[in-house]
Amino acid sequence: MLSGCSSRHAPAPVVTLSEARTFKQFKELGNATEYQVEKGDTLFSIAWYSGNDYKDLARINKLSAPYAIYPGQVLKLRESNKKSKKVVTKRSGQTSKIKANQPVDPPKKQAYGESKTAQKSTTVTKKNTQRMTASDFPAQVTEWTWPTRGKVVGQFSLSEQGNKGIDIANSSGTPILASAAGKVVYTGNALRGFGNLIIIKHTDAYLTAYAHNRKILVKEQDWVRPGQHIAEMGSSGTSQTMLHFEIRYKGKSVDPLRFLPNRP
Template sequence: MKKAPGLLILSFSILITACSSRKAPAPIVEIYQGKTFRDVKKSSYSAHTYTVEKGDTLYTISWKSGQDYRDIAKLNGIRPPYNIFPGQRLTLKNSPRSIVKRSNNGTGLSSNSKSNQVVDPPKKQAYGKSNATVTKEVTTSSGSEFPSKIAAWLWPTKNTVTRGFSNTEHGNKGLDFNGSLGSPILATAAGKVVYTGDALRGYGKLVIVKHSDSFLSAYAHNDSILVKEQQWVRAGQKIATMGKSGSDTVKLHFEVRYKGQSIDPLRYLPKR
């Protein structure tokens, strides 16, 4: 029992010696601060649900979750004008048990079909799956107020691309452009402004423009927003100025989405 203090002193001396012999600095764990466009408030999500927060709209929820807003509306019995309220728990997609495997008579083939695939498209739209073969959007709704095709795509800025698109899990889901504070940001195509604001964490001041029943574009980190929701804009119209809201540097983060899925804008923008 009398040797215990000596053992403690010896152990402490060894620990001090080990620490003093370290040549490299102690490792630092970097805490993710949500300063990139990829960040969303994870606590609001589960595998198939989302809890509405202040400032959310069905469009912003669709944008964050990558789901078609029409599917979300149908799953939750929400009708136009799609009013939602903070604290409301929304189902984003059916559970795997709702997927039914059906066979085609006489073909020997089978396909997976989700019960929420067929939705009557209303006059306001949002997003859902990518289609790698799509070059121009042809709408499926004869009653849509949007054009059946996107006539032209324009660059949202004359500035240089500093970061390209990546389809990896944590890749850049659009294009990043450099620039100076106040540089003009232009609508990439004609359409209707469906969202302006800063409710999407990591995007800063954001503008989302709907171009057709399935195509949308987003312009993030703006300094000032020059358009209002529900306003129609023409291709090339100045809709915002470049800033660093939600970012450490002045830049434009630009995305194009087809039915909610991020796609490479370079597939549509004209060659420079």
């Protein structure tokens, strides 16, 4: 059997994020509801490519640490609509309880960049991030900020083996900042070539990744605000001091420069 995401009591298995070709269904993962495990897959790598928190996948599929999975196994990537409807019916008339039991990845999706009214609502919701629950993910990201200062030395590429994000170079210790409000769903160094890595979930569709850190300043399950200091720039997993930054929408890599504001 293949080991999935490790518990915190044993070293995590090493996988390579850039090797998307190991996933025959990679392009469909963002919209898929199930995935058939192939050789070399881990629960964490499947979660990353499909835009999920690995702990949610473990819960949905009733997997316990160390999250062992095997080739041919079919994993659910989303909560079932049937289950969600039952919760709403049972809790009808009790708004607060419905909210507390909503899935992290609800079936209904909304696109990035909607009305100002929705943006204001999200801002209010995010005031006390440390007390938020999984159901508090906003419908869209209302603000993107640059994750660090420095020179962009690597551009996004659509080619199969191209750069899936951007690389920003600066001196060791330069602050790494959360690019948007969200929850830290992974911290560690289990991905070959990415060194000390942080992954933050912002909505049911958007994730960001921050690689090659010298030091990580947040923990898994922490809620962070835009511009919050989350790490220090380093060269872990690479020969150059830099931040490798990715944005993924429904599991698919997108060009961060399309989302980040113009620099002054």
